Amino acid sequence: EAGVTQFPSHSVIEKGQTVTLRCDPISGHDNLYWYRRVMGKEIKFLLHFVKESKQDESGMPNNRFLAERTGGTYSTLKVQPAELEDSGVYFCASSQLTRLNTEAFFGQGTRLTVV
Amino acid sequence: DAKTTQPPSMDCAEGRAANLPCNHSTISGNEYVYWYRQIHSQGPQYIIHGLKNNETNEMASLIITEDRKSSTLILPHATLRDTAVYYCSVEWAGGTSYGKLTFGQGTILTVHP
Numbered sequence: 001e002a003g004v005t006q007f008p009s010h011s012v013i014e015k016g017q018t019v020t021l022r023c024d025p026i027s028g029h030d031n032l033y034w035y036r037r038v039m040g041k042e043i044k045f046l047l048h049f050v051k052e053s054k055q056d057e058s059g060m061p062n063n064r065f066l067a068e069r070t071g072g073t074y075s076t077l078k079v080q081p082a083e084l085e086d087s088g089v090y091f092c093a094s095s096q097l098t099r100l101n102t103e104a105f106f107g108q109g110t111r112l113t114v115v
Numbered sequence: 116d117a118k119t120t121q122p123p124s125m126d127c128a129e130g131r132a133a134n135l136p137c138n139h140s141t142i143s144g145n146e147y148v149y150w151y152r153q154i155h156s157q158g159p160q161y162i163i164h165g166l167k168n169n170e171t172n173e174m175a176s177l178i179i180t181e182d183r184k185s186s187t188l189i190l191p192h193a194t195l196r197d198t199a200v201y202y203c204s205v206e207w208a209g210g211t212s213y214g215k216l217t218f219g220q221g222t223i224l225t226v227h228p
Binding site: 104 | 151
Protein backbone atom coordinates (compact mmCIF):
# COMPACT_ATOMS: atom_id res chain seq x y z
CA GLU A 1 0.00 0.00 0.00
CA ALA A 2 1.37 3.38 -0.99
CA GLY A 3 1.89 5.86 1.79
CA VAL A 4 1.29 9.57 1.75
CA THR A 5 3.21 11.09 -1.10
CA GLN A 6 4.19 14.70 -1.51
CA PHE A 7 5.49 16.51 -4.54
CA PRO A 8 7.91 18.09 -5.07
CA SER A 9 10.35 16.95 -2.43
CA HIS A 10 12.27 20.20 -2.76
CA SER A 11 11.41 23.55 -4.27
CA VAL A 12 13.51 26.67 -4.53
CA ILE A 13 11.69 29.77 -5.70
CA GLU A 14 12.27 33.47 -5.68
CA LYS A 15 10.39 35.83 -3.46
CA GLY A 16 7.18 36.90 -5.12
CA GLN A 17 6.78 33.75 -7.17
CA THR A 18 4.05 31.17 -6.81
CA VAL A 19 4.54 27.60 -5.69
CA THR A 20 2.06 24.76 -5.50
CA LEU A 21 2.65 21.79 -3.27
CA ARG A 22 0.78 18.57 -3.79
CA CYS A 23 -0.20 15.82 -1.39
CA ASP A 24 -1.65 12.44 -2.27
CA PRO A 25 -3.09 10.81 0.85
CA ILE A 26 -3.43 7.12 1.46
CA SER A 27 -6.31 5.79 -0.57
CA GLY A 28 -9.53 5.83 1.41
CA HIS A 29 -8.31 8.34 3.98
CA ASP A 30 -10.85 11.11 4.24
CA ASN A 31 -8.88 13.21 6.71
CA LEU A 32 -6.04 15.21 5.25
CA TYR A 33 -3.87 17.61 7.21
CA TRP A 34 -1.22 20.13 6.30
CA TYR A 35 1.54 21.06 8.72
CA ARG A 36 4.72 23.01 8.36
CA ARG A 37 7.94 23.61 10.18
CA VAL A 38 9.72 26.85 9.58
CA MET A 39 13.39 27.15 10.48
CA GLY A 40 14.04 26.56 14.15
CA LYS A 41 10.40 26.36 15.06
CA GLU A 42 7.99 23.63 15.98
CA ILE A 43 5.83 21.70 13.55
CA LYS A 44 2.63 23.72 13.28
CA PHE A 45 -0.82 22.71 12.10
CA LEU A 46 -2.11 24.57 9.06
CA LEU A 47 -5.43 23.03 8.14
CA HIS A 48 -7.59 19.95 8.04
CA PHE A 49 -9.76 18.60 5.25
CA VAL A 50 -12.49 16.06 5.64
CA LYS A 51 -13.00 14.78 2.14
CA GLU A 52 -13.23 17.95 0.06
CA SER A 53 -14.38 20.23 2.88
CA LYS A 54 -12.16 22.41 5.03
CA GLN A 55 -12.83 21.28 8.58
CA ASP A 56 -10.36 23.58 10.29
CA GLU A 57 -8.14 26.16 8.69
CA SER A 58 -7.23 28.01 11.84
CA GLY A 59 -3.52 27.46 11.30
CA MET A 60 -3.26 29.07 7.90
CA PRO A 61 -0.87 31.99 8.38
CA ASN A 62 -2.41 34.47 5.94
CA ASN A 63 -4.32 34.81 2.70
CA ARG A 64 -1.26 34.10 0.61
CA PHE A 65 -1.88 30.44 1.36
CA LEU A 66 -4.64 28.59 -0.45
CA ALA A 67 -5.41 24.92 0.07
CA GLU A 68 -7.73 22.86 -2.04
CA ARG A 69 -8.82 19.28 -2.17
CA THR A 70 -10.86 18.78 -5.29
CA GLY A 71 -12.95 15.64 -5.26
CA GLY A 72 -11.72 14.69 -1.84
CA THR A 73 -8.63 12.99 -3.16
CA TYR A 74 -5.32 14.77 -3.49
CA SER A 75 -4.73 18.21 -2.05
CA THR A 76 -2.74 21.21 -3.15
CA LEU A 77 -1.30 24.04 -1.11
CA LYS A 78 -0.52 27.15 -3.08
CA VAL A 79 1.62 29.97 -1.80
CA GLN A 80 1.17 33.19 -3.77
CA PRO A 81 3.21 35.32 -3.62
CA ALA A 82 5.88 33.53 -1.65
CA GLU A 83 7.81 35.41 1.01
CA LEU A 84 11.14 34.60 2.64
CA GLU A 85 9.46 33.59 5.90
CA ASP A 86 7.51 30.87 4.08
CA SER A 87 10.67 28.79 3.82
CA GLY A 88 10.41 25.53 5.69
CA VAL A 89 9.22 21.97 5.41
CA TYR A 90 5.59 21.38 4.60
CA PHE A 91 4.13 18.07 5.73
CA CYS A 92 0.92 16.42 4.70
CA ALA A 93 -0.75 13.72 6.75
CA SER A 94 -3.83 11.58 6.28
CA SER A 95 -5.97 9.38 8.46
CA GLN A 96 -9.16 7.40 8.30
CA LEU A 97 -12.47 9.07 8.95
CA THR A 98 -12.96 8.12 12.56
CA ARG A 99 -12.81 10.74 15.27
CA LEU A 100 -11.12 8.66 17.89
CA ASN A 101 -8.02 6.56 17.95
CA THR A 102 -6.75 7.76 14.64
CA GLU A 103 -3.10 7.57 13.78
CA ALA A 104 -1.96 9.99 11.15
CA PHE A 105 0.37 8.93 8.38
CA PHE A 106 2.77 11.62 7.28
CA GLY A 107 4.42 12.19 3.97
CA GLN A 108 8.12 12.89 3.56
CA GLY A 109 7.46 16.59 3.31
CA THR A 110 8.26 19.29 0.79
CA ARG A 111 11.22 21.48 1.60
CA LEU A 112 10.44 24.96 0.36
CA THR A 113 13.16 27.54 0.08
CA VAL A 114 12.25 31.08 -0.85
CA VAL A 115 15.23 33.20 -1.90
CA ASP B 116 -4.65 23.83 23.11
CA ALA B 117 -2.73 21.88 25.67
CA LYS B 118 0.99 22.42 25.64
CA THR B 119 3.64 19.76 26.02
CA THR B 120 7.13 20.06 27.40
CA GLN B 121 9.90 17.58 26.85
CA PRO B 122 13.61 17.49 27.64
CA PRO B 123 15.57 18.70 24.62
CA SER B 124 17.83 15.68 24.44
CA MET B 125 18.52 12.26 25.94
CA ASP B 126 21.05 9.52 25.46
CA CYS B 127 20.53 5.80 25.67
CA ALA B 128 22.78 2.79 25.28
CA GLU B 129 21.86 0.31 22.61
CA GLY B 130 19.83 -2.57 24.03
CA ARG B 131 18.73 -0.62 27.06
CA ALA B 132 15.32 0.85 27.69
CA ALA B 133 14.79 4.46 26.67
CA ASN B 134 12.34 6.36 28.86
CA LEU B 135 11.18 9.63 27.37
CA PRO B 136 9.11 11.91 29.61
CA CYS B 137 6.51 14.46 28.61
CA ASN B 138 4.57 16.99 30.65
CA HIS B 139 1.09 18.00 29.52
CA SER B 140 -0.26 19.59 32.67
CA THR B 141 -3.07 21.50 30.92
CA ILE B 142 -4.46 18.49 29.08
CA SER B 143 -8.23 18.33 29.04
CA GLY B 144 -10.41 15.32 29.66
CA ASN B 145 -10.99 14.37 26.05
CA GLU B 146 -7.50 14.92 24.73
CA TYR B 147 -5.38 11.94 23.83
CA VAL B 148 -1.64 11.76 24.27
CA TYR B 149 0.15 10.84 21.08
CA TRP B 150 3.77 10.07 20.43
CA TYR B 151 5.43 10.47 17.07
CA ARG B 152 9.03 10.41 16.02
CA GLN B 153 10.95 11.93 13.16
CA ILE B 154 13.99 10.14 11.87
CA HIS B 155 16.42 12.42 10.09
CA SER B 156 14.54 14.25 7.34
CA GLN B 157 11.55 11.92 7.06
CA GLY B 158 8.00 12.81 7.99
CA PRO B 159 6.79 12.16 11.53
CA GLN B 160 5.98 8.52 12.25
CA TYR B 161 3.24 7.42 14.62
CA ILE B 162 4.37 5.40 17.63
CA ILE B 163 1.56 5.06 20.13
CA HIS B 164 -1.28 6.93 21.78
CA GLY B 165 -3.46 6.71 24.86
CA LEU B 166 -6.15 8.46 26.87
CA LYS B 167 -5.98 7.23 30.45
CA ASN B 168 -4.70 3.70 30.54
CA ASN B 169 -1.22 2.49 29.83
CA GLU B 170 -0.76 1.20 26.32
CA THR B 171 1.67 -1.15 24.62
CA ASN B 172 2.27 -2.06 21.03
CA GLU B 173 5.05 -3.63 19.05
CA MET B 174 7.08 -0.43 19.08
CA ALA B 175 6.74 0.97 22.56
CA SER B 176 4.84 1.33 25.81
CA LEU B 177 3.06 4.45 27.01
CA ILE B 178 2.67 5.14 30.70
CA ILE B 179 0.21 7.92 31.60
CA THR B 180 0.05 9.17 35.16
CA GLU B 181 -3.24 8.94 36.98
CA ASP B 182 -3.77 12.69 36.88
CA ARG B 183 -2.87 12.61 33.17
CA LYS B 184 -0.51 15.53 33.55
CA SER B 185 2.48 13.62 32.32
CA SER B 186 3.42 10.52 30.41
CA THR B 187 6.46 8.42 29.57
CA LEU B 188 7.24 6.70 26.33
CA ILE B 189 9.28 3.56 26.81
CA LEU B 190 11.31 1.93 24.07
CA PRO B 191 12.14 -1.37 25.78
CA HIS B 192 15.26 -2.27 23.82
CA ALA B 193 16.58 0.74 21.99
CA THR B 194 18.50 0.22 18.78
CA LEU B 195 20.64 2.60 16.77
CA ARG B 196 17.73 3.01 14.36
CA ASP B 197 15.68 4.53 17.18
CA THR B 198 17.85 7.63 17.10
CA ALA B 199 15.34 10.33 16.22
CA VAL B 200 13.41 13.32 17.48
CA TYR B 201 10.49 12.16 19.60
CA TYR B 202 7.40 14.30 19.86
CA CYS B 203 4.76 14.13 22.50
CA SER B 204 1.51 15.63 21.30
CA VAL B 205 -2.03 16.02 22.49
CA GLU B 206 -4.97 15.59 20.18
CA TRP B 207 -8.39 17.02 20.64
CA ALA B 208 -10.81 14.14 20.29
CA GLY B 209 -13.99 16.12 20.13
CA GLY B 210 -15.56 19.04 18.36
CA THR B 211 -14.54 19.99 14.86
CA SER B 212 -10.78 20.11 15.34
CA TYR B 213 -10.18 16.41 15.81
CA GLY B 214 -6.91 15.00 14.65
CA LYS B 215 -5.15 18.31 15.04
CA LEU B 216 -1.77 17.48 16.53
CA THR B 217 0.11 19.99 18.64
CA PHE B 218 3.84 19.40 18.50
CA GLY B 219 6.40 20.75 20.91
CA GLN B 220 10.15 20.98 20.44
CA GLY B 221 10.57 17.27 20.95
CA THR B 222 13.35 15.22 22.49
CA ILE B 223 16.39 14.29 20.46
CA LEU B 224 17.11 10.71 21.46
CA THR B 225 20.56 9.46 20.62
CA VAL B 226 21.14 5.75 20.93
CA HIS B 227 24.81 4.91 21.11
CA PRO B 228 26.61 1.57 20.84
